[in-house]
Amino acid sequence: MRALVRMTVLAVLVIGATGCARLHARAAPAGPPLEAPAPPAHVISSVEEASVVEPSPVVAEPPVRPTPRPPAAAAAPRPDRVEPAPAAPAGPPPADVTPSRTLQTTANVEAVERKIRSTLADASRALGRIDYRGLSVEGKAQYDIAKRFVEQAEEALVAKNLLFASQLADKASALATLLTR
Numbered sequence: 753m754r755a756l757v758r759m760t761v762l763a764v765l766v767i768g769a770t771g772c773a774r775l776h777a778r779a780a781p782a783g784p785p786l787e788a789p790a791p792p793a794h795v796i797s798s799v800e801e802a803s804v805v806e807p808s809p810v811v812a813e814p815p816v817r818p819t820p821r822p823p824a825a826a827a828a829p830r831p832d833r834v835e836p837a838p839a840a841p842a843g844p845p846p847a848d849v850t851p852s853r854t855l856q857t858t859a860n861v862e863a864v865e866r867k868i869r870s871t872l873a874d875a876s877r878a879l880g881r882i883d884y885r886g887l888s889v890e891g892k893a894q895y896d897i898a899k900r901f902v903e904q905a906e907e908a909l910v911a912k913n914l915l916f917a918s919q920l921a922d923k924a925s926a927l928a929t930l931l932t933r
Contacts, residue, residue, distance in 0.1 A: 864914050871921040872905055878928035891931060898927035 879898055887895060901924035908917035 861912075861914065864918070865909065868905065868909060868914065868917050868921050871918075871925050872902055875902055875921065875924040875928045878925070878932050882928075882931050887931070894927055894931055898924045898931065901927065 875898065879895065879902070882895060884892065884895060901920045905917045905920035905924060908914075908920060
């Protein structure tokens, strides 16, 4: 048995050694190595080469001041400084319509507000039917959170932040339905 093992090991070594002896890269070199290009020449101009321009005669002109920006807040003008009156606009006076400060992502704002108010009303009714004293500590915490969501959604509606109001109303409604079960 040992002789058979020795013969097998010897055969594996012979086969492995002959395979390694023949294993060489047979690819021809791809060509000469690449040469890096020379760096560009640096051109340094001397001070003597710079052209000297004779100054033109100076005419005494008042310095041009940039147009001052109107102040952000309506402030009273200083008495020691006189400012020229602003030019009247050529076109008709602007309408008293001020643009909304919030970006509306829908054309039908009233329908979205009605849906949010309906969701808030449902959540408030569901919270009104819940007996607060009968809730566990975790239930009371969830009840308080739902109440706060309703308040925040109403504040967001006043601020015309409809997306935030919608999300808060949905959360309040979900908590209220979970608490009623």
